[in-house]
Amino acid sequence: MMIEVKLYNFLKARLDDVTVCLERPETKPEYYVLIERTGGTETNYISSATVDIISKAPTLYKAMELDEKVRNIMRDFVSVDNVSSCIPNATGNWTDTVTHEYRYHSTFIIRFMED
Numbered sequence: 001m002m003i004e005v006k007l008y009n010f011l012k013a014r015l016d017d018v019t020v021c022l023e024r025p026e027t028k029p030e031y032y033v034l035i036e037r038t039g040g041t042e043t044n045y046i047s048s049a050t051v052d053i054i055s056k057a058p059t060l061y062k063a064m065e066l067d068e069k070v071r072n073i074m075r076d077f078v079s080v081d082n083v084s085s086c087i088p089n090a091t092g093n094w095t096d097t098v099t100h101e102y103r104y105h106s107t108f109i110i111r112f113m114e115d
Contacts, residue, residue: 003049004037006080009112011035011053013072018066028101032056033070038107046084047112054094054105067091067104074108085111 004022011033012020019025019032039050053074055066077086091106 003047003083003110004035004051006083006112007051007077007110009036010077010080011070011073015069028056030058031062031066033066038069045113047114049110049112050089051108051110052105053108054103056101056103058102060093060095060102060104063095063104064093065103071106074106077108077110082113082115083110085109086112 008020008022009028015033017031019029021032021034021101027095034054036052036054037049038052041048053070054061055063055070056061057066071088071091074086074099076082088108092104094103094105095101096103
């Protein structure tokens with residue numbers, strides 16, 4: 001199973017009242033989390049994926065709160081089969097200046113073995 005699907009299932013099971021997406025929803029809910037893989041490598045059958053998790057909410061403060069919740073939940077991602085580490089790499093404001101959609105994002109480096 002792809003790491004994005006594992007991550008989707010993991011977050012969906014833990015984020016109540018928040019839509020979890022693998023692509024931008026056409027009709028955007030008030031709160032949602034978007035998973036985007038931005039890079040990765042593989043060495044000796046050990047894969048590494050760089051993943052952005054974008055938290056969207058109606059206010060910047062709520063987006064920061066949702067991002068913090070996601071970051072805390074991600075600490076337990078190593079409990080998923082074949083995931084050996086999940087390291088937070090960056091976080092920050094990612095508000096869309098055109099649409100004024102309030103977003104925060106966190107980047108994680110995830111090391112795992114493919115199933």
